[in-house]
Amino acid sequence: MVQGVNVFGQGNGTAKGGSPRARVASYKVCWPPVNGDECFDADILAAFDMAIHDGVDVLSLSLGGSASNLFNDSVAIGSFHAAKKGIVVVCSAGNSGPNEATAENLAPWYITVGASTMDREFPSYVVLGNNLRFKGESLSATRLKHKSYPIIKATDAKLASATIQDAVLCQNGTLDPNKVKGKIVLCLRGINARVDKGEQALLAGAVGMVLANDITTGNEILADPHVLPASHINFSDGVDVFKYVNSTKSPVAYITYPTTKLHTKPAPFMAAFSSKGPNTIVPEILKPDITAPGVSIIAAYTEAEGPTDQEFDKRRIQYNSISGTSMSCPHISGIVGLLKALYPSWSPAAIKSAIMTTATTLDNEAETILNATFIHTTPFSYGSGHVQPNKAMDPGLVYDTPTNDYVNFLCALGYNETQMSVFLKAPHQCHKNFNIINLNYPSITVPNLNRSVTVTRTLKNVGAPATYIVHVQNPNGITVSVKPNVLEFKHVGEEKRFEVKLKVKKGKATKSYVFGKLVWSDGKHYVKSPIVVKAI
Incomplete structure (x- = not known):
C-alpha cells in the first residue's frame, strides 16, 4: 500500500498493485531506436525464454507491432511456448484506433486488451469572454491569474514560413512569438503529441493552451501534465470555441485550475485510440478479447525524464497520468495474478475464459458501452466487454x-512443417478435419457465413452442481439455435459439448458484420459469449 499517490496533487489517494504481494520480474526488450525500430524479435524471444526458465506465472506485454502471420510474430511464438508451460500472457491491442482492423496481437492463446475510460476525471474549464464554459481535462501544475487573457487560433499565430496544416496542430516551429506572447493558443489535436503542442505554445510565449479534439477523437479527452496551464476539450466544444474566436473582434478566455472528480458518467466508454477488430490475420478469432481502464491512469513513473517525456521538461515526479492500451494491459495482468493465486490449477485458457465470459457490455448508466463519439460500439472495440x-x-x-x-x-491455417517448427520441437500429425471456427474460444466469430454453419463448443464446470439454460440474442438477419439448450453439471471438472447453428435469414442478411450474444445461465452465473457474423 502506497499512500499519497498523486499527479501534482490530483487524484490523491492510497494505491496498491493489481496483484498485492506478487513479485515482479522485468525483462528489457526495447532499446533506443535503431533505424526506427526499438523492440527487436531476438530480444522479445530471449525475454520469453528467460521468463519461462524463471517460472513466472503471468507475462504482461505492453508492446506490439504491425499484424503479421503468426509464424513471423515473435510475441505469438514466444507466448505459445509460455502458454504450453501454463503461463498466462496478456498483450496490448494497440493504439491505432478508431479505425477498424487495426488491432495487434491476434493469436488465440493470449489475452488481447483494449482501452476504455473509468469514472474519474480531472476537469479544467475553458471560460470564454461571452461567459460560455466548456469542461475539459488537464493535469497542469501551474495556474493562471484569475483574469481573462486574449485567445488566438494557432493558424492566426503562425510564422510566415509555416503551413496552415502544420500550424493548426501547433507543430514544432510553426508559432510566431510576436503573435503568441501573453495569449492563450487554440490548437487542434493530431499528429504531434498533445504535450508537445503545449511545449510549442510555451516556447512561443503563450500563457495557456486550449487543445480541441478533431472529429475522429470525438469526446475522448485526456488529462496530461502539460508544461503550461491547458485544457483538453472535446470536438463539439472545440467547434464552439473556434466559432467564438472567429466571430469576436477581441476574444478572451480563462482556464481554470484542474480538480479531481469521481463517479463520472457515462463510464466506461471506449478510448478513440484503442485499436479495433476485425482480426486481420485470423478473422475467425475475435480481437480484442476484453477492455480495461487505459485512459488517464495514475502509475509509478521514472524520474529519468520529465512527465511529458519532452527534453524541454525538467520537472521530475514519482507518479504520472498515462493513457494507452499499455496501461489497460497490466490491469488484466493484475487480475490474472489474483485468479492464478485463487485457482493455481487452472489453465491459461480457463483464466482467459473466466475474464471474458463475466465481462459487461454496459456502462454505469446501464447503456451499451459507447465509443469516443458517444455512439454505441461493438465487440470489435471491446471484445467480450469491460472486465469485472x-x-x-x-x-x-x-x-x-x-x-x-x-x-x-x-x-488449419495451412502452415507447413518449417513454419510449424517455430512452435513445435517435433513434427505434428495434423487433425485433417479441424475447423478454426470450432476452436474452443469464449467468443464465436464466423466471417464468411454462406447459408448456414454449425459451430461446436465445450464448457467445463468450475462451480457447484447446476443446470444451465441457454439464452440467445440473434444478430440482425441471422437465426441462432443451440443444441442442447440445457446443460446439467453434476460435479466440478465435468465437461459438456454443445452445437450452435447459425443460419442466414432469406432476404434479411446484410453483407457487413452483425453482432449477437450467447448466454448460459443457472440463475446465478451468466456465461456470456459475443457472436460476430458476416454473411456472404
Whole structure:
C-alpha cells in the first residue's frame, strides 16, 4: 500500500498493485531506436525464454507491432511456448484506433486488451469572454491569474514560413512569438503529441493552451501534465470555441485550475485510440478479447525524464497520468495474478475464459458501452466487454482449450512443417478435419457465413452442481439455435459439448458484420459469449 499517490496533487489517494504481494520480474526488450525500430524479435524471444526458465506465472506485454502471420510474430511464438508451460500472457491491442482492423496481437492463446475510460476525471474549464464554459481535462501544475487573457487560433499565430496544416496542430516551429506572447493558443489535436503542442505554445510565449479534439477523437479527452496551464476539450466544444474566436473582434478566455472528480458518467466508454477488430490475420478469432481502464491512469513513473517525456521538461515526479492500451494491459495482468493465486490449477485458457465470459457490455448508466463519439460500439472495440474482476472469480463455467487444439489451429491455417517448427520441437500429425471456427474460444466469430454453419463448443464446470439454460440474442438477419439448450453439471471438472447453428435469414442478411450474444445461465452465473457474423 502506497499512500499519497498523486499527479501534482490530483487524484490523491492510497494505491496498491493489481496483484498485492506478487513479485515482479522485468525483462528489457526495447532499446533506443535503431533505424526506427526499438523492440527487436531476438530480444522479445530471449525475454520469453528467460521468463519461462524463471517460472513466472503471468507475462504482461505492453508492446506490439504491425499484424503479421503468426509464424513471423515473435510475441505469438514466444507466448505459445509460455502458454504450453501454463503461463498466462496478456498483450496490448494497440493504439491505432478508431479505425477498424487495426488491432495487434491476434493469436488465440493470449489475452488481447483494449482501452476504455473509468469514472474519474480531472476537469479544467475553458471560460470564454461571452461567459460560455466548456469542461475539459488537464493535469497542469501551474495556474493562471484569475483574469481573462486574449485567445488566438494557432493558424492566426503562425510564422510566415509555416503551413496552415502544420500550424493548426501547433507543430514544432510553426508559432510566431510576436503573435503568441501573453495569449492563450487554440490548437487542434493530431499528429504531434498533445504535450508537445503545449511545449510549442510555451516556447512561443503563450500563457495557456486550449487543445480541441478533431472529429475522429470525438469526446475522448485526456488529462496530461502539460508544461503550461491547458485544457483538453472535446470536438463539439472545440467547434464552439473556434466559432467564438472567429466571430469576436477581441476574444478572451480563462482556464481554470484542474480538480479531481469521481463517479463520472457515462463510464466506461471506449478510448478513440484503442485499436479495433476485425482480426486481420485470423478473422475467425475475435480481437480484442476484453477492455480495461487505459485512459488517464495514475502509475509509478521514472524520474529519468520529465512527465511529458519532452527534453524541454525538467520537472521530475514519482507518479504520472498515462493513457494507452499499455496501461489497460497490466490491469488484466493484475487480475490474472489474483485468479492464478485463487485457482493455481487452472489453465491459461480457463483464466482467459473466466475474464471474458463475466465481462459487461454496459456502462454505469446501464447503456451499451459507447465509443469516443458517444455512439454505441461493438465487440470489435471491446471484445467480450469491460472486465469485472470480482465476477471473474466465480465464472461458473469456462471454455478450456488444450494445447493440442492450438496446434490443430495452426495446422488449419495451412502452415507447413518449417513454419510449424517455430512452435513445435517435433513434427505434428495434423487433425485433417479441424475447423478454426470450432476452436474452443469464449467468443464465436464466423466471417464468411454462406447459408448456414454449425459451430461446436465445450464448457467445463468450475462451480457447484447446476443446470444451465441457454439464452440467445440473434444478430440482425441471422437465426441462432443451440443444441442442447440445457446443460446439467453434476460435479466440478465435468465437461459438456454443445452445437450452435447459425443460419442466414432469406432476404434479411446484410453483407457487413452483425453482432449477437450467447448466454448460459443457472440463475446465478451468466456465461456470456459475443457472436460476430458476416454473411456472404
